[in-house]
Amino acid sequence: MDAFSFCNPTRIEFGVGTIRKLGMELKKADIKSCLMVAGGGSIKKNGVYEQVCESLEKAEIHFVEGWGVQPNPTLEKVIELCELAKREKVEAVLGVGGGSVIDTAKTVSAGVFLQDIWNAFSGKEKIRNALPVYTVLTLSATGSEMNGNAVITNTKTMQKWGIYSPLIYPRLSIIDPSVQSSLPFKQTANGAMDAMAHILEYYFADDRAIATLAIDDALLKTIVEMTDRLQNNSGDLLARGNLAWCATLALNGISGIGLKGGDWACHDIQHAFSALHPEIAHGEGLGVIFPAWIEYMSEKDPTRFLRWAKNVWDEENVSRALHRFRDKLESWGLAKSLRDLGIKELELPQLVKLIMTSPRIGMVSRFTAVEVESLLMLAF
């Protein structure tokens, strides 16, 4: 196992009823005001908004509200919320929602200190300062509640790119799994696929991190099991809680220790799908491209995928495991192909071009434009 450095500074408050702790936690940190970042209003329907307001008011935390973050969040919204945060001189940013809201909150926390936050995405400028970030998670998928990443779409350039900074890890994230019972099953399944993809991006990178891979095997199997249970009963709180914790562990550093930083080709490719078609949910796009990537890569080197076939799917043969994986995603109602996602064949050249604007596609196995095209054809 290679040398590694690991630190995760986010504190998690997990469990039913934990949202009430929010206000006091900000108060303890001597924070008197915050910008609450939110999406389209699902938190008003499931009681999360009331719980957040009640907790902040009780602790006498002044808060301003920044609504309207859409799935696949945009730079325009980040800029608008940075202006609001600066005008109101808030001391912290609170994201209440799923990954889109939390990524926006993190980007705003750094954006208030930069002339042009997109420079941090394009690598022209470093994040040197950020307001403290707090989150109340309403959808388990991205792991954003416990990592230093954020992904934002620049609608002018059509680029959906990410940042990483140790400064934007949330100080505290509250995960109350009961608030996720209001999710349609499709969103739950998209989230499960996203969490599996985070693990798989690391999983095939190196076979010497045996302890990490054993954790990853267990996480992958548990995600499938819990999602199946939730398909039968969306109110299954035990499954909801375990799926939530798996998704957090899938991208908080633990699942990738000793795995060379992972590959991430599928994520970069999927980001281009959602940049071109904002209606494509991140997890669903990954559910199309990841099986295709495994098929493409395993034709060259099947041995690399044997552990996954055996330990996760109980199959000796990679193509049978891949079949089981695809069947499972289909049974959850996810798209099977780029065509199912609504992508047209004539858009493929534009997609390849967009994908290749990333500095690299794949870390462990670098993809050329021709290989990306072949992969997209396989996924079509």
Ligand SMILES: NC(=O)c1ccc[n+]([C@@H]2O[C@H](COP(=O)([O-])OP(=O)(O)OC[C@H]3O[C@@H](n4cnc5c(N)ncnc54)[C@H](O)[C@@H]3O)[C@@H](O)[C@H]2O)c1
């Ligand atoms: N920062 C990271 O580490 C990271 C990792 C992976 C993906 N991402 C990014 O995160 C975004 C996706 O986030 P996501 O998958 O969490 O989805 P999301 O935040 O886009 O939310 C999807 C939908 O679910 C709704 N929703 C959320 N919680 C709900 C609830 N409890 N009940 C009913 N509806 C609810 C939202 O309103 C929204 O319409 C993408 O932009 C993706 O690129 C970030």
